[in-house]
Amino acid sequence: METYTQLFAKLKAANDSWECVGPQPSSRVDEIECKYKITLPRSFRAYLTELGGVEFLDAHYTSIDDDYLDDVDGFMCNTNMIRSQVGMPDSLLALEYDLDADRIACLDLSAMNGDECPVIWYHPFLGRVIGPCSDNFRAFFESIVREWTAASSGGG
Numbered sequence: 001m002e003t004y005t006q007l008f009a010k011l012k013a014a015n016d017s018w019e020c021v022g023p024q025p026s027s028r029v030d031e032i033e034c035k036y037k038i039t040l041p042r043s044f045r046a047y048l049t050e051l052g053g054v055e056f057l058d059a060h061y062t063s064i065d066d067d068y069l070d071d072v073d074g075f076m077c078n079t080n081m082i083r084s085q086v087g088m089p090d091s092l093l094a095l096e097y098d099l100d101a102d103r104i105a106c107l108d109l110s111a112m113n114g115d116e117c118p119v120i121w122y123h124p125f126l127g128r129v130i131g132p133c134s135d136n137f138r139a140f141f142e143s144i145v146r147e148w149t150a151a152s153s154g155g156g
Contacts, residue, residue: 104123
């Protein structure tokens with residue numbers, strides 16, 4: 001199985017505009033879980049410690065940076081913006097902020113099964129979950145990599 005670093009290298013090769021925050025200590029993930037009283041799935045924790053997060057131009061995926069505990073600019077920034085604008089449920093953690101989108105990928109923390117949970121699609125205009133996205137965060141991230149690498153090779 002490829003590491004998140006190897007998967008990110010494929011994104012970067014597909015389009016040089018992809019950026020990586022950089023590896024983060026697991027203690028930061030622990031602090032986030034404690035402050036926000038959440039348990040993050042194992043695959044998302046691994047992504048955060050290995051990559052810290054990724055960005056593509058104006059697409060800011062939920063990540064850890066120097067302001068990670070700040071409610072406005074930190075780890076919960078994407079989720080808090082969506083919650084304040086459309087009332088997204090507390091059990092969902094947005095993986096990206098894009099209020100113009102008709103669907104937002106979110107971790108469904110209420111559906112933890114062992115140390116993993118599914119990624120679902122949340123429709124901000126309808127104010128509800130509209131369906132499954134992937135079985136876990138790793139599968140979600142791998143799908144992003146597949147889409148971008150296929151598009152860069154002319155296959156998508």
